[in-house]
Amino acid sequence: MSILIKNGVLVTAEEMAEKDILLEGEKIIAVKDEFLSGEIPEKTKIIDTEGKYIFPGIIDAHTHYFMKSPPDNVTADDFYSGSISAAFGGVTTFIDYAEQQKGHSIIEAFINRQEEAKGNAAIDYSLHQSVCSLYHNIKEDLEELKDGGVSSLKLFTTYKEDGSMLDKGNWLELLKMSRDLKLLVTVHAEDDEMIDQIKIKYKDREEFPPYYHTFLRPPEVEYSAIKEIGDMAKLLDMPIYIAHLSSKEGYRALKEIKKNRGKIFAETTPHYLLLTEDLLKKEDAQKYFMTPPLRNKEDNEALWEALKDKYISVIDTDHCSYTTEQKFLSSNCLGILAGIPGSETLLPLAYSYGVGRGYFNVKNMVNLLSTNPAKIFGLYPEKGSLEVGTDADLVIFDPKKEIIISDSGQHTAAGYTPFSGFKVKGYPITTILRGKIIVNNNRFYGERGGGKFLKGKESALY
Numbered sequence: 001m002s003i004l005i006k007n008g009v010l011v012t013a014e015e016m017a018e019k020d021i022l023l024e025g026e027k028i029i030a031v032k033d034e035f036l037s038g039e040i041p042e043k044t045k046i047i048d049t050e051g052k053y054i055f056p057g058i059i060d061a062h063t064h065y066f067m068k069s070p071p072d073n074v075t076a077d078d079f080y081s082g083s084i085s086a087a088f089g090g091v092t093t094f095i096d097y098a099e100q101q102k103g104h105s106i107i108e109a110f111i112n113r114q115e116e117a118k119g120n121a122a123i124d125y126s127l128h129q130s131v132c133s134l135y136h137n138i139k140e141d142l143e144e145l146k147d148g149g150v151s152s153l154k155l156f157t158t159y160k161e162d163g164s165m166l167d168k169g170n171w172l173e174l175l176k177m178s179r180d181l182k183l184l185v186t187v188h189a190e191d192d193e194m195i196d197q198i199k200i201k202y203k204d205r206e207e208f209p210p211y212y213h214t215f216l217r218p219p220e221v222e223y224s225a226i227k228e229i230g231d232m233a234k235l236l237d238m239p240i241y242i243a244h245l246s247s248k249e250g251y252r253a254l255k256e257i258k259k260n261r262g263k264i265f266a267e268t269t270p271h272y273l274l275l276t277e278d279l280l281k282k283e284d285a286q287k288y289f290m291t292p293p294l295r296n297k298e299d300n301e302a303l304w305e306a307l308k309d310k311y312i313s314v315i316d317t318d319h320c321s322y323t324t325e326q327k328f329l330s331s332n333c334l335g336i337l338a339g340i341p342g343s344e345t346l347l348p349l350a351y352s353y354g355v356g357r358g359y360f361n362v363k364n365m366v367n368l369l370s371t372n373p374a375k376i377f378g379l380y381p382e383k384g385s386l387e388v389g390t391d392a393d394l395v396i397f398d399p400k401k402e403i404i405i406s407d408s409g410q411h412t413a414a415g416y417t418p419f420s421g422f423k424v425k426g427y428p429i430t431t432i433l434r435g436k437i438i439v440n441n442n443r444f445y446g447e448r449g450g451g452k453f454l455k456g457k458e459s460a461l462y
């Protein structure tokens with residue numbers, strides 16, 4: 001089956017031009033100013049976009065679909081519903097996590113996670129591997145995972161109590177092994193010791209309302225962790241990638257490391273750019289509860305500036321959805337299930353508030369949402385480009401379409417969005433995954449298991 005997309009404005013990280021694009025099977029086979037009738041294969045489906053934008057498929061490089069958390073909670077979105085929701089937002093690839101369990105190997109975690117995703121995801125996906133404990137032959141296992149398509153690891157500098165954190169004494173060793181194998185280390189950066197110190201101050205309290213989350217995990221803990229891990233990576237002359245940068249203080253740490261010629265990179269998310277901690281004082285505070293916590297307007301502004309000045313390489317979402325029923329199970333900030341949905345709103349929010357308010361142009365937006373994550377996580381140019389011969393993943397985007405984001409308009413199984421009420425101008429209309437239309441005019445045409453696992457190559461940051 002061939003598809004010719006006519007009269008669109010192709011936007012990649014490098015250029016913006018009125019061109020037609022021909023897809024055949026799963027690939028982009030030609031890009032030209034205009035195709036003559038003799039050049040169009042028989043039975044080609046022709047889509048006249050009437051001047052809309054064509055972007056490479058969006059990559060949500062930080063998701064948690066079907067994530068289990070002890071004792072018996074699981075996220076609202078599984079791989080199927082999460083990827084459907086993402087597809088409605090123009091996302092054609094997501095990168096989720098295989099999480100090592102204490103006392104078990106990383107290989108086991110990776111195999112289990114593959115099993116969970118296989119046959120369920122409706123868009124393509126890759127996996128980061130989290131590491132919470134080292135064992136005698138872990139380096140061989142890391143090598144095996146690299147061969148199996150893992151290009152990046154995740155290191156938690158916090159969450160000691162639930163076993164996610166790698167003991168500090170092992171950070172250097174993990175970084176060295178990663179450098180040797182050229183695996184990119186991504187970091188959840190919050191200083192756990194500092195958080196413990198702060199908790200001592202509140203030890204006599206019994207109730208911790210949601211807003212206390214901001215007291216227990218203030219921006220300084222992000223600053224401290226970024227400095228520490230950033231300096232360590234600098235010492236080893238290796239790249240390091242900070243997940244979900246949330247604060248002005250965190251950004252200051254990043255700039256300090258960079259100024260010292262450290263190879264430090266970062267992502268941020270729409271919620272740290274657009275939402276503020278006041279929401280945690282509301283009756284339904286749990287709906288806005290994630291870690292790190294929301295900050296204030298000044299932090300939002302600092303992160304927009306960081307994007308403008310190209311200190312941040314990627315915008316993704318940390319999509320980790322729970323229903324309001326799950327969210328309201330606790331009103332204690334030490335017990336609320338942390339995380340919010342986000343994949344579906346990523347592109348429209350980045351366009352309306354990033355391009356719309358002049359923090360970056362539309363080419364830079366494509367870079368932040370597609371090309372950079374593809375390069376950083378080893379998926380380029382199959383993903384993140386509109387080059388001839390690569391996967392025909394693309395989004396037809398109407399820059400004039402105006403929508404007020406609402407809970408009922410979303411497809412996440414969470415049943416709500418923290419961005420409800422946000423006005424956006426510019427919305428994805430059609431999502432194409434490897435040559436197949438999976439979303440068009442607010443209808444889903446994809447299928448369970450239609451997505452495939454992508455083997456990540458070496459990160460472009462090495």
Ligand SMILES: [Zn+2]
Pocket residue numbers: 062063064318
């Ligand atoms: Zn996360």
